[in-house]
Amino acid sequence: MGEFELVIVGGGLAGLCAAVEAGEQGADVLLLEKEEDIGGSSVLSGRYMAFAGTNMQQDQGMEDSSSTLVEDMLEVGGRVNDEKLVAAYGELQLDTYNWLVDHGIHFLSIQAVSGHSVPRGHTIDSHQAIQALYGHAAALPNVTIAVNSPVSRLGRGETGQVDQVYYEQVGKPQAAYADKGVVLTSGGFSHSKELLGHFAPHLKRTIRIGGPGNKGEGIKMAWEHGAWMRDIPYLSGTYGFHPTAEGPEKSQALAFYKGAIILNQKGKRFVNESLSYKLLGNAALREEEDSTYQIWDQTVMDQSVPGDKLYDFDKLLKKGLIKKADNLQELAALIGISPEALQLTVTEYNEGIEKGEDAFGRNTLTHHFGEPTQIRTAPFYAFETKVAMLATYAGLSVNPRAEVLNPYGEPVPGLFAAGEIAGGFHGAGYMTGSSLGKAAIFGRVAVKSALGKTLTKQ
Numbered sequence: 253m254g255e256f257e258l259v260i261v262g263g264g265l266a267g268l269c270a271a272v273e274a275g276e277q278g279a280d281v282l283l284l285e286k287e288e289d290i291g292g293s294s295v296l297s298g299r300y301m302a303f304a305g306t307n308m309q310q311d312q313g314m315e316d317s318s319s320t321l322v323e324d325m326l327e328v329g330g331r332v333n334d335e336k337l338v339a340a341y342g343e344l345q346l347d348t349y350n351w352l353v354d355h356g357i358h359f360l361s362i363q364a365v366s367g368h369s370v371p372r373g374h375t376i377d378s379h380q381a382i383q384a385l386y387g388h389a390a391a392l393p394n395v396t397i398a399v400n401s402p403v404s405r406l407g408r409g410e411t412g413q414v415d416q417v418y419y420e421q422v423g424k425p426q427a428a429y430a431d432k433g434v435v436l437t438s439g440g441f442s443h444s445k446e447l448l449g450h451f452a453p454h455l456k457r458t459i460r461i462g463g464p465g466n467k468g469e470g471i472k473m474a475w476e477h478g479a480w481m482r483d484i485p486y487l488s489g490t491y492g493f494h495p496t497a498e499g500p501e502k503s504q505a506l507a508f509y510k511g512a513i514i515l516n517q518k519g520k521r522f523v524n525e526s527l528s529y530k531l532l533g534n535a536a537l538r539e540e541e542d543s544t545y546q547i548w549d550q551t552v553m554d555q556s557v558p559g560d561k562l563y564d565f566d567k568l569l570k571k572g573l574i575k576k577a578d579n580l581q582e583l584a585a586l587i588g589i590s591p592e593a594l595q596l597t598v599t600e601y602n603e604g605i606e607k608g609e610d611a612f613g614r615n616t617l618t619h620h621f622g623e624p625t626q627i628r629t630a631p632f633y634a635f636e637t638k639v640a641m642l643a644t645y646a647g648l649s650v651n652p653r654a655e656v657l658n659p660y661g662e663p664v665p666g667l668f669a670a671g672e673i674a675g676g677f678h679g680a681g682y683m684t685g686s687s688l689g690k691a692a693i694f695g696r697v698a699v700k701s702a703l704g705k706t707l708t709k710q
């Protein structure tokens with residue numbers, strides 16, 4: 253059996269941050285990744301990270317703080333998220349942002365996305381970020397990274413501590429001993445028919461996106477050793493994907509956060525478009541048909557952000573995924589909905605916006621941010637939109653030290669978890685960027701806890 257101080261299971265953002273942190277602390281570490289390539293869902297992601305009070309925000313004159321971020325996260329999460337976990341995110345987020353910058357991650361721009369009362373979606377190039385962290389980890393002599401190495405079970409020694417990791421390499425069974433603990437960073441279960449079937453049958457109609465290896469194996473391994481779960485009732489899809497996103501191109505548009513309206517196939521609105529896209533997903537799944545439409549005008553189109561995964565509307569138009577017409581009647585014909593219904597909906601929406609009395613209570617673009625505009629400037633646009641299951645967010649019960657907890661709130665000795673596998677952070681809603689954010693923050697926290705280091709800001 254190979255002997256290490258720490259074994260990390262899964263090589264996405266959380267696992268790589270953990271590996272770099274552990275390696276730099278001088279620990280002997282093994283990182284095991286099931287797939288041929290590292291990166292998991294992290295590398296596929298929309299690439300927003302939620303940080304507050306950064307030098308980038310200050311340079312752009314944006315006022316934000318950890319406390320505003322924490323308040324937004326709790327409000328968006330319906331205050332059923334774990335306050336202690338959210339507080340720990342708030343306490344450690346700026347330090348982690350600076351740590352990522354110091355480790356070569358390039359932050360490119362800032363946008364307001366779901367749940368942001370201040371623009372705080374710091375964009376990264378996810379490939380660049382993963383490669384930079386991988387480069388740091390691989391350069392450390394005390395860090396071993398093994399791909400094509402699926403972990404299947406964990407074992408406990410005589411002391412009761414989880415310290416054995418069973419995995420395969422090239423089809424051969426292997427085992428490793430982890431003296432100071434095992435850190436689970438194996439992501440969520442968006443690709444597990446079994447777990448989604450058990451816990452979220454209401455999401456059957458969603459399209460499935462996410463890291464191919466994300467089948468919830470780490471969660472099962474932790475259950476075997478007594479772990480409890482958080483946020484299962486709030487499992488939800490994400491609104492905003494084109495039906496073709498099930499394929500290799502994850503085409504997504506969040507025009508509703510720039511002022512588009514959302515309609516069902518009867519041509520009627522059914523939701524306040526400024527809500528978290530998780531809540532929009534829940535609302536869309538209550539509609540009869542699988543597809544709904546985002547409708548907008550040239551005023552919104554002018555806010556297309558070149559190269560952005562959520563807001564590059566011009567690119568989606570060029571690909572033929574957005575329909576365009578000179579008037580609403582033609583647009584309705586292109587997408588097969590009643591022209592009269594579309595015209596009526598837009599007229600009523602425009603009147604509501606003018607009077608500040610929207611029928612669904614919309615008075616911002618996204619969470620407390622931005623002013624909606626009327627839909628009246630030709631040409632007009634439509635984007636067929638579905639709900640996708642791309643990240644599960646419900647997961648293992650953990651405390652702010654990233655220790656995995658049993659149903660009585662007691663740590664399972666030797667077992668730590670970080671990233672999407674951990675529950676409790678998001679509650680009933682979701683703030684964009686907080687999943688990559690928590691992966692980076694708590695990947696490092698898990699290592700520090702296992703090694704007995706201080707968790708506060710450095």
Ligand SMILES: Cc1cc2nc3c(=O)[nH]c(=O)nc-3n(C[C@H](O)[C@H](O)[C@H](O)COP(=O)(O)OP(=O)(O)OC[C@H]3O[C@@H](n4cnc5c(N)ncnc54)[C@H](O)[C@@H]3O)c2cc1C
Nearest residue numbers: 262264265266286292293294298300403439465671672688
């Ligand atoms: C299309 C898309 C867009 C997204 N956009 C955003 C965004 O803009 N902002 C945001 O914050 N979040 C976003 N998310 C969610 C976010 O990307 C994930 O929640 C986050 O990357 C999870 O990081 P992680 O390190 O925990 O897991 P992952 O990055 O998924 O890594 C887990 C790794 O563990 C490996 N693994 C699994 N099981 C085993 C096993 N048994 N043995 C060994 N290895 C195993 C997997 O193969 C994988 O490589 C998005 C997700 C998707 C799919």
